[in-house]
Amino acid sequence: MFITPAFAQAAGNAGAASAFTSFVPLILIFGIMYFLMIRPQQKKMKEHRAMVEALRRGDQVLTQGGIIGKVVKVHDDGVLEVEIAPNVVVKTPRSTIAQVMNKTEPAA
Numbered sequence: 001m002f003i004t005p006a007f008a009q010a011a012g013n014a015g016a017a018s019a020f021t022s023f024v025p026l027i028l029i030f031g032i033m034y035f036l037m038i039r040p041q042q043k044k045m046k047e048h049r050a051m052v053e054a055l056r057r058g059d060q061v062l063t064q065g066g067i068i069g070k071v072v073k074v075h076d077d078g079v080l081e082v083e084i085a086p087n088v089v090v091k092t093p094r095s096t097i098a099q100v101m102n103k104t105e106p107a108a
Contacts (some may be wrong), residue, residue: 024080052094055080058104 014076059071069082069090078094091094 051100052097055094055097055100056104059060059100061097062099062101063092064098068101 023070024074055071056074057071060068061071061080062068063082067084067090069084071080072089073081075081080093080094080097081089081095083089
């Protein structure tokens with residue numbers, strides 16, 4: 001009775017604007033998380049994948065288990081043979097290599 005048509009129309013437009021503004025903080029939080037967490041992690045995974053693919057015979061590697069050894073043989077199925085002591089060779093998947101300690105020089 002006491003509400004004029006002009007007030008009724010203004011309330012409808014304000015509700016749509018407030019719904020959009022309530023999503024703006026969520027969008028900003030996702031954007032910040034992407035640039036601070038997701039993107040650097042993807043970059044690190046890409047670098048690790050490239051490092052593992054570039055492994056070759058003679059590289060000294062560190063496994064995720066903490067074993068340091070020298071790559072003796074690289075198999076096509078993703079398995080490496082790593083010599084951890086004289087005449088002691090273990091097979092390990094490529095994905096368990098954490099770091100390459102020393103790279104061998106390519107043959108000329």
